[in-house]
Amino acid sequence: MRIAIHHRKNSFSKHWINYCTQNSIEYKLVNCYDNDIILQLEDCDALMWHHQHINPRDIKFAKQLCFSLEMAGKIVFPDFRSGWHFDDKLGQKYLFESINAPMVPSYAYYSKQEAKKWVKETTFPKVFKLRGGASADNVRLVKSKKEGLRIVNKAFGRGFNQYNALKNLNERWRKYRAGSATWNDVLRGMGRMAVATPFSRIAGKECGYVYFQDFIPNNDYDTRINFVYGKCFASLRKVREGDFRASGSGEGDFDMSKVSTKALRIAFEVANKLQLQSAAYDFVMHNGQPLIVEVSYGFGLHPEMFKHGYWDADLNYYPGSFDPYGWMVEGVIESCKK
Ligand SMILES: Nc1ncnc2c1ncn2[C@@H]1O[C@H](COP(=O)(O)OP(=O)(O)OP(=O)(O)O)[C@@H](O)[C@H]1O
Ligand SMILES: [Mg+2]
Structure with a gap:
């Protein structure tokens, strides 16, 4: 079993590499921008690439490469189900409407x-x-x-x-x-x-x-729930002063008692229904009902996000630090075995 990893600074890849090294998991560093990338991947079972919505090269072909490999039988992260709607709010509208998910x-x-x-x-x-x-x-x-x-x-x-x-x-x-x-x-x-x-x-x-x-008014913060291979962790993001927008404000709140159980339930249900590997949902609250604003397979890398516990699918809470990057590698290995 060998996992190919495309390495990028300030991305998930550093943590995937650390996890593989610490757990003696065989991996190979590849460069997805190389013309012969398919050849480079011949001796690998899987590809993991944290491609980015704002990288001028990634937006040209990252999805196409990942989905081609998937069609050929390789395991990829992110895969089609998790990745086709990445950075595509129009796509997400139809996706969530199709499954009757509670969306704004x-x-x-x-x-x-x-x-x-x-x-x-x-x-x-x-x-x-x-x-x-x-x-x-x-x-x-x-x-x-x-x-x-x-x-x-x-x-x-x-x-x-x-x-x-x-x-x-x-x-x-x-x-x-x-x-x-x-x-x-x-x-x-x-x-x-x-x-x-x-x-x-x-x-x-x-x-x-x-x-x-x-416009869903009266939200002082949004709720970010990150699903990764059957587990969820969360943070609250305060809205900017004199504004309604939370994402990008840089003001996180990690009081887990404020995280809506309903939102956690929706995050698990939607991810299971759509068979997602990873999904970072933004929720706003409307009369006590969490509504999905958008979703993304990726999330920020701030270490504080991974110190405040996580939930399993039965909503049991496990306090303390955890390693979502390790969950990704283990999820990919599990899929390869299947
Ligand atoms: N329909 C809405 N009603 C109320 N507030 C909203 C609505 N849509 C978005 N917001 C607020 O604006 C913020 C940014 O919106 P959104 O998440 O759609 O944008 P984004 O730029 O894709 O964010 P991200 O950085 O999470 O990818 C949200 O975090 C939320 O606080
Ligand atoms: Mg958002």
């Missing part, structure tokens, strides 16, 4: 005429999102029909940049004032105003659709 009511239109008709008929505020993006970069509150119509015109006109340098600089400035970013971070943000990031150039503009969700 979401609306998608693919023609200017239909989108305008919907804006005229619906109520505001609504939350407008691009299909991709993280840290709430591409998420905004739309307060009026007038603003909604402006967005529709732009979506079916010149489109939206997936990377907004001004918003990014503002966010760095906010974090700098709150003490969670350095002056260098701010300077880097200024630099990005002048020179577009490779991601921004390669990803291009988003246009030809609009995606809105009902």
